[in-house]
Amino acid sequence: MTMDVNYPPETPEEAAATGTLAARIALKQRAGGVVVPVMTALLAFLIGGFVVLATGHNPLLAYRDIFNGAGLNWVFHPTTNVANTAAYNLSQTLLQTTTLILCGLAVAFAFRCGMFNIGGQGQYFIGLYVANWLGYDFAGMNPVPHILLAVGAATLAGALWAGIAGFLKATVGAHEVISTIMLNWIAIWIGEWLFGDGGPLQNAANKTVPISNDVASSAQLPVFWGQKELQGLHVGFFVALAALVVFWVILSRTTLGYEVRAVGFNPDAAAYGGINVKKNLFRAMAISGAFAGLAGALDMLGYLYHFGQSDIPVSSVGFLGIAVALLGRNTAVGTGLGALLFGALLFGTTHGLSSNVIQPELAGNLTYIIQGLIVLFVGADVLILYVWNTRRRLRPRARARAKEAAA
């Protein structure tokens, strides 16, 4: 077969051999640079705005209130005093952002190895459970080793949980999308059992409430902005920022990252290069799970302190991580920004919106509408690129036609 380069490819990647679904999406995404994610987000907000409009409210006012509700207006009057509403709101937004960064990285890392980790939610739960268990059971330990123990073990547990999917993929070829979804359900039902009546992690003092014990104070993360009682921002925020750096360093400055990327782009070429593909599938999945498990640990030790049966079905940060990673194009910077966007949306829509700017029932759901739209448009990324390129291709033709008509 020959490679004829008589005409320039429509996209730089057009001629590239395409591999897995995840690799293909990643490829198309990079072809779009930063334009497409920004367009994707704007389009999602635009359509979300129509939804607000349809309920008879002014979308601009609604978005303004979400912006303020998320504390993003803080930048106009920066202060560290959380008595200030904007500052308090921002600290809450960043609290959400912390979790979302890590859940986003959990998806992004697997993506870079050509896998789609839909199991962030389950891995997050496992991290949460382990952190709760160790945070309660080892009460009275010196705080530093106690926190390190709980965080470390929870991270490892998340890694092992995701590693199951990686192992199945590497050994029997079970598709990671299916197995991670299944593992999510297993994690959910483990939680139901752990916190349910008579469950091993159920509150020892009150045997009738399906809720866990509180994490001992020795395992609680220090709060650096705001007050612990008022759900202040804990030091986990810096851990998440560090995780972004770690993610970048692993991928671009280590041989491990080199292998992951080679396998993600082209497993055949990686194998030819002497890279053990199966080992990398397992390893990348485990590292993904570590990020999600870490997210669960930081949430548990940072501000939740306890968890109940009824909290399980409500939690969806793991899934939001998918949108964060997709919007952030599986890069460190992109994931950070995507997490901030969704953190702001999550917190901004859940409070402070008056019923004359948005239907109260709609407020919280607007986040999910926008999340859904973004996932949809990221899928349609390819479509957006196609339209973009067709336009570019058609323009000279239209010009030629116009010339003809004139002649």
Added chain:
Amino acid sequence: MAEEIVLEMRSVRKEFPGVLANDDVDLDVRRGEVHALLGENGAGKSTLMNILYGLYHPDAGEILVHGKPVAFASARDAIQAGIGMVHQHFMLIPVMTVAENIVLGMEPVRDGVLLDERAAEARVRELSGRFGLVVDPASLVSAITVGQEQRVEILKALFRGADVLILDEPTAVLTPQEAHELFDIIRSLKADGKSIIFISHKLNEVLEIADRITVLRRGKKIETVPREGATEASLARAMVGREVLLRVEKTPAQPGDVLLAVEDLHVHDDRGIEKVRGVSFQVRAGEIVGIAGVDGNGQTELVDAITGLRKPTSGRIEVAGREVHQATARRMLDAGVGHIPEDRQRRGLVLEFTIAEDIALHDYAKAPNARWGWLFPTRLVGRAARLIREFDVRGGGPLTRAGGLSGGNQQKVVVAREISRDPRVLVAAQPTRGLDVGAIEYLHRRIVAERDEGRAVLLVSLELDEILSLSDRILVIYEGEIAGEHAGAASEEEIGLEMLGGKERSAA
């Protein structure tokens, strides 16, 4: 008698951002002629044909069909004007039958709405009988061979009333036998008064089938010459713009120690079918051993086994006198086997990687590229910059994506990587596939130079010419077994016969 001109393109110009793909190109096609369009990759052949087929609109120039100017807005207009095109990559629907594919879009109808399958098949049968395009109209496309798929594409074009048929690199996907059959078909089409535009960059083919030859180079038409009087050398010169050494110049081999020994090797393919059945041979330092054979006779599996990419079911592989046990790609690389893979885009390169990253594909984890798992990208870049100069890779620097290079330069990156590792054994599988004359010349010289450096070279190629001109010794593989061995001069016929299992048949 004046030859009737059925098709003419005058002063066609087409510019893409940054590329002048066609610059003032003229082309005329006569009734009942095979007109070859010859040029290197990127010379503008496909652009010109896509304009003719209505897929691109020219920036300037005109197209005349039977002397009348036409403007094609789409392929539909071109088809209506009697132009058909068979692309390199076929566009058939695998779950439908041959006949259904051919009549698609203009189906004969029964009772107003139903597809009249019998009528469709009958018409297809009539067409295929007339031109010797043997294919069963009732079989599913998914069940026929690549060569037959191509016939279906040709029939599709004929069914739509094509008088001018554009064949874009039609032999690229065919075995030598299928190519011969295709040439017979082309001759019968010609006899029927059809005109064929035959796009190629293979000189021998063009000289065999074409009546006239138009050479393009960098978007410009260089010349149109009749076949009589044209030679491979003259055409190559027109194509490349300088003298090209078509014959590889090399001194007799001076074989040294055995560097690669394969003993009674058995290898299965992915479906568990035994493709290599007890192959044994040796390659010595300073010699090129060529493996000739028709595609699919176990070459791929043999190469995969030798390079550790596929586990043999039994047999021994020795590199430089040492048996490699439990061969993995890593172990073979470390034992000193270099491998130019048959598919550089699927296997030889990570196209999304930069050239620097691709050059490090085997050694990314070794000093000086990395230490303790820590990668030093600047060292990768430094090494790549050196090799890009040394191997004359054009079209980018160390940080250019490998996928952005032309095929020839991609192959140079692969070769640079393999040779810079200083392997004792170099396995070159289809090293010049899809490359143009200039790049082929470079690669052939390089392979001979590596032999002279004292490497053992195993060359696997489907191009018999390549095997004949490069090899010091030739092994013929047929159905997974060595069907013949030739040292020195062997006749093409003899090897060709063995490639088809002739020896076996005559012995039986």
